[in-house]
Amino acid sequence: MMKRESGRFRVRARGPVACFTRPEMKAERVSYEVMTPSAARGLLEAVLWKPSIRWHVHEIAVLAPIQWTSFRRNEVGSRASPKVRDFYVEERRAQRNTVALRDVDYVVTCSFALTGRAGPEENVRKFEEMFERRLERGQSFHQPYLGCREFVAEVEPAPPVLRAIQPEVDRPLGLMFYDFDYGPNGQLSVRPLFFEARLKGGVLHVPPRDEVLRANGGTP
Numbered sequence: 001m002m003k004r005e006s007g008r009f010r011v012r013a014r015g016p017v018a019c020f021t022r023p024e025m026k027a028e029r030v031s032y033e034v035m036t037p038s039a040a041r042g043l044l045e046a047v048l049w050k051p052s053i054r055w056h057v058h059e060i061a062v063l064a065p066i067q068w069t070s071f072r073r074n075e076v077g078s079r080a081s082p083k084v085r086d087f088y089v090e091e092r093r094a095q096r097n098t099v100a101l102r103d104v105d106y107v108v109t110c111s112f113a114l115t116g117r118a119g120p121e122e123n124v125r126k127f128e129e130m131f132e133r134r135l136e137r138g139q140s141f142h143q144p145y146l147g148c149r150e151f152v153a154e155v156e157p158a159p160p161v162l163r164a165i166q167p168e169v170d171r172p173l174g175l176m177f178y179d180f181d182y183g184p185n186g187q188l189s190v191r192p193l194f195f196e197a198r199l200k201g202g203v204l205h206v207p208p209r210d211e212v213l214r215a216n217g218g219t220p
Contacts, residue, residue: 003124005113008058010158011135012107013043017069018146018153019100023177023192029098031147034199035060037206038179039147040108043155046144048131052118057110060204061164064105072097104146107158132157164202173197173204178212193218 019031020039037057044055075096080087112131114124134140135157144153176197183189193216195207213219 006111006124006128008109008111009131009135010107010109010160011044011047011155012063012105012158012162013040013144013146013153013155014064014105015146015151015153017100017102017151018104019098019151020147027096029096029100031100032176032197033066033101033173034062034176034197034204035104035106035108035146036177038177040106040110041179043108043144043146043153044110044112046140046142047134047155048127049141050127052115052122053112053127054115055110055112056209057108057206059107059109059206061107061109061162062105062199062202062204063107063162063165064103065165067102068099069102070097070099100147100151107162107164166202169202170200171198173199178206179209181213181216181218183218191216 013035018035019029020034020036022030022032037060040057040060041055044057072095074093076089077092077094112127114122135155138156140155143149144155145151146153174197175194178193178195181189181191181193183191193212195212195215197204207215
């Protein structure tokens with residue numbers, strides 16, 4: 001039988017600023033304390049995305065102390081669209097406060113599985129080698145970022161000796177955004193999924209997607 005799942009990779013991602021926005025904060029932008037699984041998947045897809053594979057994030061290890069920074073910046077409240085004839089930025093601009101993380105450093109443990117869109121000529125080893133090669137060379141389809149596109153990330157293979165900081169830490173992080181569930185009908189039934197996050201030994205352990213779907217009242 002053909003292998004459908006890859007081995008596990010360890011990817012290091014770091015940067016001077018990060019903001020993994022909590023969805024319950026509408027007026028101001030406030031980050032979660034730790035990178036979310038969705039943001040980690042976005043980093044991986046920046047390095048390698050194909051319709052034939054789907055990434056799974058297993059763990060996010062925190063290597064640097066959790067530090068905060070805040071600043072104000074001008075943002076536009078809505079996007080320009082062909083349906084809007086007159087789009088004046090000055091009328092839609094608003095100043096918003098951002099509470100973000102600074103000097104972040106993570107190791108993401110991940111793997112991928114083949115999807116139903118994988119062709120007969122495609123196999124797991126092919127994509128494993130492709131991802132390893134692109135990660136080593138620093139190649140990406142677009143600039144990897146830490147929550148917001150302007151907060152760029154440096155992504156590289158993780159050295160084997162790196163350890164999570166504060167191994168004695170064991171505390172809940174509250175409800176954390178996991179990912180979107182597009183359901184069987186695609187974007188017509190899209191809904192957010194959440195899980196009870198916990199930082200244990202400096203590591204956020206991410207539950208499997210099927211487990212999160214059941215906890216959110218869905219069917220794997």
